[in-house]
Amino acid sequence: MRTYLVTGGAGFIGSNYIHYMFEKYGDDIRIINVDKLTYAGNLENLKSVEGRDNYTFIRADICDEAAINKIFEENEIDRVVHFAAESHVDRSITDPNVFVRTNVMGTASMLAAARKAWEKPDGSYPEGVKFLHVSTDEVYGSLPDDPDAYFYETTPYQPHSPYSASKAGSDMLVKAYMDTYHFPANITNCSNNYGPYQFPEKLIPLMIHNALAGEKLPVYGDGKNVRDWLYVGDHVRGIDMVQEKGRLGETYNIGGHNERQNIQIVKTIISTLREMLPEDDPRREHVTEDLITYVEDRKGHDRRYAIAPDKIRAEIGWEPTVFFEEGIKKTIQWFFENEEWMKNVTSGDYEKYYEKMYGDRL
Numbered sequence: 437m438r439t440y441l442v443t444g445g446a447g448f449i450g451s452n453y454i455h456y457m458f459e460k461y462g463d464d465i466r467i468i469n470v471d472k473l474t475y476a477g478n479l480e481n482l483k484s485v486e487g488r489d490n491y492t493f494i495r496a497d498i499c500d501e502a503a504i505n506k507i508f509e510e511n512e513i514d515r516v517v518h519f520a521a522e523s524h525v526d527r528s529i530t531d532p533n534v535f536v537r538t539n540v541m542g543t544a545s546m547l548a549a550a551r552k553a554w555e556k557p558d559g560s561y562p563e564g565v566k567f568l569h570v571s572t573d574e575v576y577g578s579l580p581d582d583p584d585a586y587f588y589e590t591t592p593y594q595p596h597s598p599y600s601a602s603k604a605g606s607d608m609l610v611k612a613y614m615d616t617y618h619f620p621a622n623i624t625n626c627s628n629n630y631g632p633y634q635f636p637e638k639l640i641p642l643m644i645h646n647a648l649a650g651e652k653l654p655v656y657g658d659g660k661n662v663r664d665w666l667y668v669g670d671h672v673r674g675i676d677m678v679q680e681k682g683r684l685g686e687t688y689n690i691g692g693h694n695e696r697q698n699i700q701i702v703k704t705i706i707s708t709l710r711e712m713l714p715e716d717d718p719r720r721e722h723v724t725e726d727l728i729t730y731v732e733d734r735k736g737h738d739r740r741y742a743i744a745p746d747k748i749r750a751e752i753g754w755e756p757t758v759f760f761e762e763g764i765k766k767t768i769q770w771f772f773e774n775e776e777w778m779k780n781v782t783s784g785d786y787e788k789y790y791e792k793m794y795g796d797r798l
């Protein structure tokens with residue numbers, strides 16, 4: 437039975453990946469989820485898999501090389517899928533060093549531990565072992581407002597935020613391992629994700645949460661920055677496909693040609709909420725565009741991201757399947773059905789964070 441070591445599996449994309457993998461492979465695989473459980477890691481996301489015999493959770497910091505080595509020593513790991521990271525740009529602006537530590541040093545320690553476990557004395561690797569590093573399109577920097585300009589796998593790295601710089605650093609380390617040690621790995625660089633279990637510090641869940649609560653909707657700058665949104669289910673399927681069918685040593689961009697200005701996203705969320713809330717729901721009263729509030733821009737705010745997914749489509753046959761209008765409905769429906777989840781994650785530390793980020797701006 438193939439064993440996966442998943443890092444950051446208690447976060448947004450990692451937990452969606454674990455659900456996807458168990459739905460697809462059932463009892464044919466084993467998953468070990470290693471997560472430090474920062475503010476972004478939430479075991480509630482994985483409640484439904486907890487009782488499985490082929491699932492294990494280990495609380496550990498990926499920077500703790502001894503702890504990671506021990507996991508490799510005690511288990512025969514065939515695949516690593518590395519999600520664990522600090523992931524929010526605004527937090528990286530206020531506290532960059534935690535991003536360098538987890539994203540760069542943590543990836544370095546994952547690579548060292550995997551190499552130690554896998555590399556044979558002659559420098560080769562056992563058949564089938566693979567490491568997939570999950571990264572972002574933000575490493576490529578910002579595109580002009582030209583509809584023909586896209587990020588390709590060959591686009592030079594030009595990160596601007598401490599988040600994207602730390603992810604670029606981690607990508608470079610993976611590339612260095614592939615070049616130096618013939619380390620069997622792939623990198624995926626994906627566009628902005630949305631969907632179930634996303635922490636409400638990111639644009640889409642934050643707007644859904646605030647609109648339902650009748651709170652202001654903080655739009656940065658002129659609201660015309662463009663992001664390329666992908667439903668998380670399409671991303672995790674792409675990750676599995678890259679590990680199954682990708683050529684080792686290659687990078688694959690993942691994105692669904694769904695570019696929208698932030699203000700369009702916010703307005704779509706409002707109109708979709710109005711469409712989906714029952715006629716007699718009192719929240720219909722306040723879910724209106726009057727909540728939109730333009731606030732001071734993010735420092736160094738990248739203007740536009742857009743992925744050209746040509747390589748993954750041509751080589752691997754991956755295509756997005758959930759288009760935005762459907763994806764946003766599925767996401768809102770999930771938040772309707774999981775109000776308790778939202779209540780739990782928005783209590784305590786999140787409230788302090790919200791006050792710190794938006795207190796002076798709103």
Ligand code: NAD
Nearest residue numbers: 444446447448449472473474476477497498520521523629
């Ligand atoms: P997230 O913030 O929701 O989850 C991150 C997870 O990593 C959490 O469970 C957290 O507890 C864990 N973690 C953080 N530091 C750790 C450490 N030192 N040791 C062990 N675990 C630690 O992030 P996400 O949105 O699910 O993103 C997952 C990955 O995908 C990241 O590498 C991110 O850069 C990448 N990515 C995200 C997006 C997006 O739109 N969210 C898009 C492209 C790529």
Ligand code: TYD
Nearest residue numbers: 525628637638639640654655656661663698
């Ligand atoms: P975010 O979800 O933080 O993702 P990223 O910065 O990684 O792309 O932000 C998406 C876009 O939405 C980005 O242009 C910043 C903007 N934004 C707002 O306008 N208001 C908000 O409250 C947040 C969190 C983001």
